[in-house]
Amino acid sequence: MNIAVCICQVPDLPSSVAVVDGALDLSRVAWVMNPYDEYAVEEAVRLKEQFPGSVVIALAAAPEAGKELLQKALAMGADRAVEVRSLPLQDSFQAAWVLAEAIRNIYGKELPELVLCGRESLDLQNGSVPAMLAGMLGMPFTGPVTALRSDGERLELEREADGGMECIDACYPLVISTEKGLNIPRKTGIRQIMEARKKSLEIISASVPPDPLVRLRSAELVLSRKSCCFAATPAELAGLLHQAGLFKTVQE
Amino acid sequence: MAYYLVFLEQRDGFISNVAVDVWNRVQQEATQSGDKVSGFVAGPLKPTALADLYGNGTIYHASDEALALPSSTVLCRILTTLVAEEACSDIVIGATVTGKRLAPCLAEALHASLLGGCTGGSLQSGLCRRYIYSGLVLAAYQPAAKIRIFLQGREQLRSAFMSPDRPHCVFFDAAPFFVPHDNLFIRSITAGDSRRSIAEANIIVAGGRGMGGKDQFVLLEELASLLGGGVGASRSAVDEGWRPHSDQIGQTGKSVAPDLYIACGISGAVQHLAGLSSARTVVAVNSDPHAPIFDAADYGIVGDVREVIPALIEEVKEVLEKK
Numbered sequence: 001m002n003i004a005v006c007i008c009q010v011p012d013l014p015s016s017v018a019v020v021d022g023a024l025d026l027s028r029v030a031w032v033m034n035p036y037d038e039y040a041v042e043e044a045v046r047l048k049e050q051f052p053g054s055v056v057i058a059l060a061a062a063p064e065a066g067k068e069l070l071q072k073a074l075a076m077g078a079d080r081a082v083e084v085r086s087l088p089l090q091d092s093f094q095a096a097w098v099l100a101e102a103i104r105n106i107y108g109k110e111l112p113e114l115v116l117c118g119r120e121s122l123d124l125q126n127g128s129v130p131a132m133l134a135g136m137l138g139m140p141f142t143g144p145v146t147a148l149r150s151d152g153e154r155l156e157l158e159r160e161a162d163g164g165m166e167c168i169d170a171c172y173p174l175v176i177s178t179e180k181g182l183n184i185p186r187k188t189g190i191r192q193i194m195e196a197r198k199k200s201l202e203i204i205s206a207s208v209p210p211d212p213l214v215r216l217r218s219a220e221l222v223l224s225r226k227s228c229c230f231a232a233t234p235a236e237l238a239g240l241l242h243q244a245g246l247f248k249t250v251q252e
Numbered sequence: 253m254a255y256y257l258v259f260l261e262q263r264d265g266f267i268s269n270v271a272v273d274v275w276n277r278v279q280q281e282a283t284q285s286g287d288k289v290s291g292f293v294a295g296p297l298k299p300t301a302l303a304d305l306y307g308n309g310t311i312y313h314a315s316d317e318a319l320a321l322p323s324s325t326v327l328c329r330i331l332t333t334l335v336a337e338e339a340c341s342d343i344v345i346g347a348t349v350t351g352k353r354l355a356p357c358l359a360e361a362l363h364a365s366l367l368g369g370c371t372g373g374s375l376q377s378g379l380c381r382r383y384i385y386s387g388l389v390l391a392a393y394q395p396a397a398k399i400r401i402f403l404q405g406r407e408q409l410r411s412a413f414m415s416p417d418r419p420h421c422v423f424f425d426a427a428p429f430f431v432p433h434d435n436l437f438i439r440s441i442t443a444g445d446s447r448r449s450i451a452e453a454n455i456i457v458a459g460g461r462g463m464g465g466k467d468q469f470v471l472l473e474e475l476a477s478l479l480g481g482g483v484g485a486s487r488s489a490v491d492e493g494w495r496p497h498s499d500q501i502g503q504t505g506k507s508v509a510p511d512l513y514i515a516c517g518i519s520g521a522v523q524h525l526a527g528l529s530s531a532r533t534v535v536a537v538n539s540d541p542h543a544p545i546f547d548a549a550d551y552g553i554v555g556d557v558r559e560v561i562p563a564l565i566e567e568v569k570e571v572l573e574k575k
């Protein structure tokens with residue numbers, strides 16, 4: 001089975017993001033693999049362990065993608081790690097576009113059976129790339145999944161619904177986004193990282209993507225701090241909330 | 253002139269609360285500007301399902317039994333065609349799990365600008381202000397395509413729109429959109445009907461590690477049911493196994509927008525607060541007077557949850573009885 005995993009990186013500490021003159025300044029950011037993508041890599045590697053002979057290729061479409069990101073995917077067990085080099089990507093549509101192009105370039109006509117992505121990247125939280133990528137590849141999409149069982153031909157998936165759980169029967173090919181709870185990503189030790197360093201990182205260059213569909217116009221830091229009104233006793237608190245009309249809806 | 257298409261999500265024969273809210277909000281704006289509004293709903297409906305929808309317009313109803321649990325692939329295919337045939341300029345979708353899956357699929361198929369999680373602002377301006385980087389940055393996004401898709405949650409003020417007018421419902425033939433070998437089949441939904449999603453609750457009582465254990469959440473259940481609300485949790489409480497992940501609030505959980513949020517034994521980490529940017533009133537109960545949650549709270553009380561919450565329950569009972 002051929003499995004492609006799309007990964008990206010996010011700031012380790014959101015507070016290291018700065019805004020200068022209405023534009024984002026990410027120069028002081030330390031990057032880590034997007035936590036949701038770790039579930040995707042882990043699941044790919046588990047499938048590879050279940051179905052020997054499978055090949056897992058991790059793709060990172062981030063202009064500033066660090067070597068560490070790709071090496072982490074290798075250390076977790078991916079067979080190949082590819083940096084998709086492009087101009088800065090302005091929106092999810094462009095990110096999905098360069099990934100779709102890269103997947104077509106790597107796999108040719110035989111698209112992978114499975115493409116795994118994290119549910120969303122934790123920095124911007126659009127959660128659009130997986131579904132857009134699926135559309136561009138002409139593959140069905142489902143997610144975010146919290147359970148995946150496969151017998152090699154058919155898949156049984158579970159995903160959260162509003163206030164419940166959905167069970168889905170599916171078959172390949174498929175694009176799946178991964179949710180917390182799907183697995184517990186393995187920790188990578190010194191040994192795995194040293195071995196990953198021996199593998200070569202691949203780079204492919206993306207063409208210039210079509211115009212973005214959404215543009216960032218400006219950004220500002222949020223410095224809002226509410227002034228908290230302290231109550232000395234639960235009775236006082238209940239009184240304050242009542243006065244503020246917060247129990248109104250209860251009455252109705 | 254704008255032409256809005258509202259996706260009316262159906263669940264068990266009814267329209268989801270979020271979708272009703274979205275519809276009425278769009279109607280309100282459209283009435284003022286003279287814009288046109290239509291709706292689309294898939295799956296069988298109960299007779300009273302459309303009772304809460306006000307205003308003019310057409311609702312396209314694909315009533316096929318097979319669409320009771322529709323896959324986003326089929327919905328995407330239907331809506332892409334409907335939008336093209338009707339020449340809609342704006343599509344508005346409620347930010348539920350289903351809506352979030354559908355919107356990017358549609359954006360790709362229609363080459364439309366997807367704007368999600370926008371706080372405030374009007375549909376007309378198209379400018380979308382939303383929080384990014386765990387709520388620490390407020391960004392302004394601008395649509396660059398002709399068609400726009402708004403994914404709206406409860407970040408926006410609830411609509412009180414009422415009108416003597418009612419939309420009229422017409423049958424939509426979805427048969428051409430079914431493909432025989434759809435490789436995704438939704439087999440079942442469990443617990444979907446009984447428990448309301450915390451994302452829709454108007455009042456949320458949430459507990460963190462400071463609750464001290466699973467059993468203590470009974471207190472929060474009691475307070476929540478007294479207030480007609482739901483119970484949420486911090487990630488620590490979820491990681492401890494005290495609550496299911498579906499109750500987690502924050503960056504890696506749900507974003508909520510209740511009128512009242514009561515945080516009990518929650519420290520107030522940025523990742524937790526990221527889910528609260530749109531909560532209107534925040535109340536914090538914490539034994540540590542320096543807990544960061546107090547910086548994000550409108551009202552607070554310093555104390556042990558095991559003492560404060562039972563006392564608060566009694567006080568609230570008293571207040572409610574007096575009314």
Ligand SMILES: Cc1cc2nc3c(=O)[nH]c(=O)nc-3n(C[C@H](O)[C@H](O)[C@H](O)COP(=O)(O)OP(=O)(O)OC[C@H]3O[C@@H](n4cnc5c(N)ncnc54)[C@H](O)[C@@H]3O)c2cc1C
Nearest residue numbers: 460461462486487502503504505517519523524539556557
């Ligand atoms: C990538 C990432 C994503 C994350 N996503 C989320 C998310 O979505 N949601 C989320 O919540 N967190 C998230 N976190 C975790 C977050 O950083 C915090 O660790 C978490 O929110 C802390 O939960 P807590 O407040 O319940 O626990 P703690 O931080 O341990 O705080 C417990 C609080 O309870 C108080 N307390 C203790 N005992 C009592 C008592 N008897 N009475 C009253 N108060 C008491 C303490 O003073 C303390 O303030 C994320 C972290 C990362 C790195």
